[in-house]
Amino acid sequence: MPARSSATPARSSATPAEPLRVGLLGHGTVGSAFAALLDERAAEIERFNGRRPVITGVLTRSRGSFDDVLADADIVVELMGGTEPAREYLLAALRAGRDVVSANKQLLSQHGEELFEVARERDVRLRFEAAVAGAVPVVRLLEESLAATPIERIHGIVNGTTNYILSEMARGSSYEQALAEAQRKGYAEADPSDDVSGRDAAAKMAILARLAFGVPVHLDDVPYEGIEHLQADDLEHARELGLGLKLIGAAERRGGAISVRVHPAFLYAGHPLSSVSGPFNAITVESEAITEITMSGPGAGGLQTASAVLGDVVSVMTGGARPPAPPLALPLLEDVKSAFYLHLDVEDRSGVLAAVTRVLEEQEVSIKSFVQRGRGAGEGVRLVMVVHPLPESRLQQALARLAELDSVRSAPRAIRVIEEEFL
Amino acid sequence: MPARSSATPARSSATPAEPLRVGLLGHGTVGSAFAALLDERAAEIERFNGRRPVITGVLTRSRGSFDDVLADADIVVELMGGTEPAREYLLAALRAGRDVVSANKQLLSQHGEELFEVARERDVRLRFEAAVAGAVPVVRLLEESLAATPIERIHGIVNGTTNYILSEMARGSSYEQALAEAQRKGYAEADPSDDVSGRDAAAKMAILARLAFGVPVHLDDVPYEGIEHLQADDLEHARELGLGLKLIGAAERRGGAISVRVHPAFLYAGHPLSSVSGPFNAITVESEAITEITMSGPGAGGLQTASAVLGDVVSVMTGGARPPAPPLALPLLEDVKSAFYLHLDVEDRSGVLAAVTRVLEEQEVSIKSFVQRGRGAGEGVRLVMVVHPLPESRLQQALARLAELDSVRSAPRAIRVIEEEFL
Numbered sequence A, B: 001m002p003a004r005s006s007a008t009p010a011r012s013s014a015t016p017a018e019p020l021r022v023g024l025l026g027h028g029t030v031g032s033a034f035a036a037l038l039d040e041r042a043a044e045i046e047r048f049n050g051r052r053p054v055i056t057g058v059l060t061r062s063r064g065s066f067d068d069v070l071a072d073a074d075i076v077v078e079l080m081g082g083t084e085p086a087r088e089y090l091l092a093a094l095r096a097g098r099d100v101v102s103a104n105k106q107l108l109s110q111h112g113e114e115l116f117e118v119a120r121e122r123d124v125r126l127r128f129e130a131a132v133a134g135a136v137p138v139v140r141l142l143e144e145s146l147a148a149t150p151i152e153r154i155h156g157i158v159n160g161t162t163n164y165i166l167s168e169m170a171r172g173s174s175y176e177q178a179l180a181e182a183q184r185k186g187y188a189e190a191d192p193s194d195d196v197s198g199r200d201a202a203a204k205m206a207i208l209a210r211l212a213f214g215v216p217v218h219l220d221d222v223p224y225e226g227i228e229h230l231q232a233d234d235l236e237h238a239r240e241l242g243l244g245l246k247l248i249g250a251a252e253r254r255g256g257a258i259s260v261r262v263h264p265a266f267l268y269a270g271h272p273l274s275s276v277s278g279p280f281n282a283i284t285v286e287s288e289a290i291t292e293i294t295m296s297g298p299g300a301g302g303l304q305t306a307s308a309v310l311g312d313v314v315s316v317m318t319g320g321a322r323p324p325a326p327p328l329a330l331p332l333l334e335d336v337k338s339a340f341y342l343h344l345d346v347e348d349r350s351g352v353l354a355a356v357t358r359v360l361e362e363q364e365v366s367i368k369s370f371v372q373r374g375r376g377a378g379e380g381v382r383l384v385m386v387v388h389p390l391p392e393s394r395l396q397q398a399l400a401r402l403a404e405l406d407s408v409r410s411a412p413r414a415i416r417v418i419e420e421e422f423l
Helices: A029-049 A066-071 A086-095 A105-122 A138-143 A160-170 A175-184 A199-213 A232-240 A302-317 A352-362 A392-404 B029-049 B066-071 B086-095 B105-122 B138-143 B160-170 B175-184 B199-213 B232-240 B302-317 B352-362 B392-404
Strands: A020-025 A053-059 A075-078 A099-102 A151-157 A243-254 A257-268 A280-287 A291-298 A337-346 A367-374 A381-391 A413-418 B020-025 B053-059 B075-078 B099-102 B151-157 B243-254 B257-268 B280-287 B291-298 B337-346 B367-374 B381-391 B413-418
Touching: A020 A029, A020 A066, A020 A086, A020 A302, A029 A053, A029 A302, A053 A066, A053 A302, A066 A086, A075 A086, A075 A302, A086 A099, A086 A105, A099 A105, A099 A302, A105 A199, A138 A199, A138 A280, A138 A291, A151 A199, A160 A175, A160 A232, A160 A243, A160 A280, A199 A243, A199 A257, A232 A243, A232 A337, A232 A367, A232 A381, A232 A413, A243 A413, A337 A352, A337 A392, A352 A367, A352 A381, A352 A392, A381 A392, B020 B029, B020 B066, B020 B086, B020 B302, B029 B053, B029 B302, B053 B066, B053 B302, B066 B086, B075 B086, B075 B302, B086 B099, B086 B105, B099 B105, B099 B302, B105 B199, B138 B199, B138 B280, B138 B291, B151 B199, B160 B175, B160 B232, B160 B243, B160 B280, B199 B243, B199 B257, B232 B243, B232 B337, B232 B367, B232 B381, B243 B413, B337 B352, B337 B392, B352 B367, B352 B381, B352 B392, B381 B392
Parallel strands: A020 A053, A020 A075, A075 A099, A257 A413, B020 B053, B020 B075, B075 B099, B257 B413
Antiparallel strands: A151 A243, A151 A280, A243 A257, A280 A291, A291 B291, A337 A381, A337 A413, A367 A381, B151 B243, B151 B280, B243 B257, B280 B291, B337 B381, B337 B413, B367 B381
16 A cells, blocks of 8 residues: 655544555556546545545556456446456456446446446445546436436437537538548547447437436447438538537437437527537436536546546545436337438429429428528539428338439438427 | 325335435425425435435424424425524534535525534535526536546636626617516516626635635625626627627636636637526536536526425435535635726727827737727717736726826726636
8 A cells, every 4th residue: 555645644534544445447548547637636535535545456458467456446447448358347346345437338338237236236336427428427417416306308419529520511521521630630539430320429328318217228229320421511501591410319208208319410509509519528408397407528538537537436435326226117219209301402393392392291291491402504403491390200201202203313311400399 | 204105115125214304494485396396206216215305394484493393304404595594503403413405605605614614523414506506516516526626717607697687788688678678587586786796696606616626715705796887889899809798707726826706708709608698507617637517507496496405405315425625725816817808988089099009008908809980970989909818906007097088088998808718
């Protein structure tokens, strides 16, 4: 055990308490940032909480043994990533009565219930603020502050990489240019597929849905759609309609069921998430009692994540929240109602508009706003419209029927539109 | 003690725990909203936390005795407002070993240290989320999530009434029109002086500064300036300069000291608070590790406040945060550096501009941007400028010198300008 620095005695108790022994699994970017931050803040944390956190063991790919780290630790901090062996280690730590902090969204979105159950059985803490939105404390908000109010809906920008790319596209870049720029600035990885496909956001929404609604949601239960297929002119036309484009994670009650999903969506200008630009995260939580609360901050860089992990360590010291209660059984909805933006490339000749609107009418698709724009000689015409909320399955049927029209030149494109409801 | 409803048994433990007995002081708008919300949510809270909260006593102006309420309570919830007898009751409750939840910003900003000290001595909890920003959980953010990172600065819109009035003024209303509209909509009280003078915001900033920096800050230590003197054309000219106008509470480190203050301020369009319109609260917390986190939501209506109070009750049940550590001694700064917007009404004749700029140069006031606008024949000229940061005392000297110029037709107006620093 390292010697206690005599320059920073515990002020809040007469006899200094034992240090809190932290076992660290993983020592990559986040792990080493966490170790450095803990060191820097140890004296201050002791002053506030009466105990000094000290790293007593580190497991990396090349050195250390899990059993040794566990034996010397009061709390285990997992920053390895991936599902195995992280799952095995954390189950062992919880079973051995250790509190656990993890930043591992893949693990929690796929094996969360198993971990929660063991934590409840052993009455230990399992904290995972950093798994969702870095330093934006949405996990805590859902677990603690909003315990008093039934949550109706969460809308989140929970992937900073895609939000950066869409912000660049809104300024005129193509998808490819924006992605390359994100990679150059370190906002996107060399293989960006987990981010741009929406899968990273889906894992985070699975975790948030569990906290908000008490329903176990596995990553595989979350339908997700990414941003790879978006085109710069979708953003341009949308601007004419007063909309902004974001990759949105949604988790909400619909009747007696829950819907959780990730997809690009247009937001009206007044929506709290519509002004969030660049590599940021932001989450809006809606309930009847509070109307809505929005939290925003930088996406999860190493230092932000380390800061959230250390915050979880401190919350374990102060006796914070318990693991989630046993799960509820509410059905997960597949087919939800949404408003949509539609984009059609059609021939520039008479009768085309009538044919299109006839199909929409037959499928009971009701138009809210509409823009028609010529593309220049021989280039056809673009029809851009926003339609009132309808079941997504019916919209898909309408798109299939539209694609069959001779006058429609390429596959119709559809993007969901989110309207404000509470305010 | 009310009978336990047999329809909602505790699921999380085999033997049902005793209910948590809540003694309620005050039964006005917030008190009755809290009682109703507690009743509505009791079963759900029991499911998550194993204990059901039950109101066992209520003290109102006309009925009940404090001693009886205390004797029957595990936790005392104070929603009376005012400093006395609320202070006396809460000290008695803490001394008797009861946990306490309060929404009383006047009490906490004037007698917080006394309450914190007793809570520390008796090792009981004192929670006050609702005292600052209603359902926006900034108290929790500062106490828990950010325990791991030293906070540099807080900027907050912590008074929804004034933010509504300024939003209306930005749309062209006069101050008087906007205030009348706020009163009509129930956002402002018949006597709005606590809100529009900035005193309400000052109390909230005193509480936040204590949490962020560990320094005891009394309401009397917070210089505040309200919005009564603002004019619609300040907003109009500022828009030309790309600025928006808000009543801002600031608490920040400056060297080895702390500055806490409330005043109207212009924000650059990119500032996270600049897009917050209407009767809302929003708070941005900055630190090196997290860059910045912004939280926003509706101002404190009865239901939002009740929801935050109930959240505090739940956090006491789950063993949440301890009272603030003993205070640190850091000096409070009086004279801080700020950028300013200046507005001068001057005669429309040659030499005036030279006289004005000569005074500014002598006082080492450096101009960043400048707009000159004629007011019509015989009406003189308006000079509107933004100056680079300088000590406020030096700006005051410059204003006094400018007011002495013959060519200056009315008292120069100055409003602080907040620029982004971290992002």
